Amino acid sequence: MDQITVIGVRGLPIIHKGDDIVALICKQHHLKDGDILCIASTIYSKSKGYTTSLASITPGERAQRLAHLNGEDPRFVQAVLDASADVIMEHPFILSELAFGHIGVRAGVDQSNIEDGMVIFLPPDPMMAADDMRREIKTIFRKDVGVIITDTCGRSFRRGQTGNAIGWSGMQAIRDFRGDVDLFGHVLKITEEAVVDEIAGFANFVMGESNNGVPAVIFRNCPRWSGHDNLYFTKDEDITRNLLKKEMCQ
Numbered sequence: 001m002d003q004i005t006v007i008g009v010r011g012l013p014i015i016h017k018g019d020d021i022v023a024l025i026c027k028q029h030h031l032k033d034g035d036i037l038c039i040a041s042t043i044y045s046k047s048k049g050y051t052t053s054l055a056s057i058t059p060g061e062r063a064q065r066l067a068h069l070n071g072e073d074p075r076f077v078q079a080v081l082d083a084s085a086d087v088i089m090e091h092p093f094i095l096s097e098l099a100f101g102h103i104g105v106r107a108g109v110d111q112s113n114i115e116d117g118m119v120i121f122l123p124p125d126p127m128m129a130a131d132d133m134r135r136e137i138k139t140i141f142r143k144d145v146g147v148i149i150t151d152t153c154g155r156s157f158r159r160g161q162t163g164n165a166i167g168w169s170g171m172q173a174i175r176d177f178r179g180d181v182d183l184f185g186h187v188l189k190i191t192e193e194a195v196v197d198e199i200a201g202f203a204n205f206v207m208g209e210s211n212n213g214v215p216a217v218i219f220r221n222c223p224r225w226s227g228h229d230n231l232y233f234t235k236d237e238d239i240t241r242n243l244l245k246k247e248m249c250q
Helices: 021-027 043-046 061-070 073-085 124-139 195-207 240-247
Strands: 005-008 036-040 051-053 087-088 095-097 103-105 117-118 146-155 158-169 174-176 192-194 217-219
Touching: 005 195, 021 036, 021 043, 021 124, 036 043, 036 124, 036 195, 043 124, 043 146, 061 073, 061 117, 087 240, 103 146, 124 146, 124 158, 146 195, 158 195, 192 195, 195 217
Parallel strands: 036 146
Antiparallel strands: 005 217, 036 217, 051 117, 087 095, 095 103, 146 158, 174 192
């Protein structure tokens, strides 16, 4: 833990459907046991074909209404609605819950780092995606690494976007300090550290948001931790979600 090494993976080509991104990454860098590999959801989705052209989308009545309300392309709004398991807020932007539990602006549907007229969707099952990539690395390259799939998200109460983990494998999402004691012997009652999000946030700093060309980041010599994977609040626990849903229904 004295020195954690962070390596941005450069030299990857523009990713297209069918590309083996694990092989491409391992060609650029030699992974070691215990590494944590962070991969931008953008390149994973592009490699799996989770993209579509706006020209192929026919917006429905709700999409047209929300597009007019928010000043957006109705076809893009329809793509957002199609990706959403639940719409929590409609205006001034669409805030959606996805089927795997993540809540994000416009359901994480993106038009950056892809050709004009195309949109990218988040992986439908990022946990399985991270598992599959970890298994491929272990089977083919004989290395036991953790994998985090990241996406850039906005935050309540604060300006600016940060990287979040939407899928992970080979580690637990939360480092649970409850029951531990602090420097003064006080028992910790509520402290649960979202380590996968902290790593994803630093990975996003290395990746950049424009034309850096660094869609994967390797973390080496991270300490092990124990905890659990309950990263998302349940619907009963999520006060913010419930208040927004209540406001939208009024």
